[in-house]
Amino acid sequence: MDSGSPGESPAIVDPTACESCGQLAESGRSTPLCASCRSRLAARPLPRWILISAAALLVPLVLAISQFPAALAANIAMERGRRAETTGAFSVALTEYAKVVRQFPNSTRAVARKGIAAFHAGEYQVAAEAFDAIEGRDAPSDIVSEVNDAIEQMKKLQR
Amino acid sequence: MFIIPDPIISALTFPGVIVHEVAHQLFCRFFGVAIFDVCYFRFGNPAGYVIHEHPAKTSQQFWIGVGPFIVNSVLGGIISAPASIRLLQLDAVSSLDFFLLWLGVSIAMHAFPSTGDAKTLLRSISAPGVTLAAKMVAYPIVGMIFVGAIGSFFWLDAVYGIAVAIALPLLLVVLFTLGT
Numbered sequence: 001m002d003s004g005s006p007g008e009s010p011a012i013v014d015p016t017a018c019e020s021c022g023q024l025a026e027s028g029r030s031t032p033l034c035a036s037c038r039s040r041l042a043a044r045p046l047p048r049w050i051l052i053s054a055a056a057l058l059v060p061l062v063l064a065i066s067q068f069p070a071a072l073a074a075n076i077a078m079e080r081g082r083r084a085e086t087t088g089a090f091s092v093a094l095t096e097y098a099k100v101v102r103q104f105p106n107s108t109r110a111v112a113r114k115g116i117a118a119f120h121a122g123e124y125q126v127a128a129e130a131f132d133a134i135e136g137r138d139a140p141s142d143i144v145s146e147v148n149d150a151i152e153q154m155k156k157l158q159r
Numbered sequence: 160m161f162i163i164p165d166p167i168i169s170a171l172t173f174p175g176v177i178v179h180e181v182a183h184q185l186f187c188r189f190f191g192v193a194i195f196d197v198c199y200f201r202f203g204n205p206a207g208y209v210i211h212e213h214p215a216k217t218s219q220q221f222w223i224g225v226g227p228f229i230v231n232s233v234l235g236g237i238i239s240a241p242a243s244i245r246l247l248q249l250d251a252v253s254s255l256d257f258f259l260l261w262l263g264v265s266i267a268m269h270a271f272p273s274t275g276d277a278k279t280l281l282r283s284i285s286a287p288g289v290t291l292a293a294k295m296v297a298y299p300i301v302g303m304i305f306v307g308a309i310g311s312f313f314w315l316d317a318v319y320g321i322a323v324a325i326a327l328p329l330l331l332v333v334l335f336t337l338g339t
Contacts, residue, residue, distance in 0.1 A: 028215065029213075030212055030213035037193070038191060038193045038212075039191065041193035041194055041212075042188050042191045042192055042193050042194060043188055044184065044197065046181070046184070047199075050177070050181060053174075053177060054181070057178075057262075060258070060259055060262055061234070061237065063255075064237055064240065064241050064242070064259055064263075067241040068237070068241045070241075071240070071241040071245060072240075072241075072244065072328060072331055074248075074249060075248045075249070075332050076331075076332055076335045076336060078248055078249065079336045080336055083336070100249065104245070106251045107245075107249040107250055108250050108251075109248075109249060109250040109251075110250075110251070139250075140250075
């Protein structure tokens with residue numbers, strides 16, 4: 001992918017004449033062109049297929065822009081939840097994870113973290129519902145282990 | 160080192176090549192620089208090119224050379240950002256997300272100016288009349304462009320494309336969660 005200037009022209013008879021139309025060329029430029037020809041060459045039109053491709057590119061671009069605020073808000077809530085968990089503020093973490101789950105109910109990670117935070121916050125019903133929702137889904141091993149630990153402890157508390 | 164020929168990589172990531180060349184062309188148009196030939200995509204090396212006259216000012220040459228870096232990075236980052244969040248942070252990815260990630264990373268990985276761009280820029284800033292200040296700014300940038308172009312052999316362009324997809328959301332999350 002290059003952008004560059006062409007090599008020296010082999011035979012420029014008159015450097016003051018426009019290479020394209022022969023009229024008086026603009027001074028102080030590397031290629032002898034008149035203002036009109038330079039403008040025309042600079043404004044070289046984009047081919048139709050490029051314009052169609054650009055219009056097609058607008059679709060994913062608009063889609064991405066429209067989806068970004070929700071995804072970013074969920075990512076921020078996820079991060080706040082993580083931080084709250086590390087400081088032991090499990091109720092806060094539960095609130096943050098619940099925000100993520102409202103937006104992305106199919107996010108196994110968010111539902112699992114919501115369940116774990118709910119368990120630590122003493123909200124066992126909420127925790128049980130979250131763990132039921134992700135039963136049988138694939139998840140990273142560290143989360144699976146945390147979820148299983150929480151379920152075991154909830155079972156012990158139930159006895 | 161796992162080597163895939165450049166034309167194959169360019170074919171798999173063709174939207175980035177096209178955006179790169181269109182960006183060159185639009186910067187030429189903006190500065191009123193005559194364009195002699197444009198190839199938006201081809202199976203070859205280079206995969207695309209814009210042949211234009213030597214601009215009147217070094218700064219114009221700089222922007223024509225570096226412009227695609229900004230355009231491809233911003234466009235690639237925006238397109239891939241929500242998909243990158245859903246994939247990496249939320250584990251809630253759909254097939255549409257894979258399409259957005261491919262498109263965004265393809266565009267961002269062709270952000271790096273080519274060695275051709277760097278050589279043109281180098282000729283331009285080495286010319287008499289260019290101020291020392293301009294040279295001090297431009298030489299390191301040209302150096303980085305060469306490093307980036309050589310680094311594409313080591314998948315640096317792909318690493319950059321992926322980094323752009325991840326970086327924008329990460330940066331915003333860090334900013335929005337500062338002090339919370």
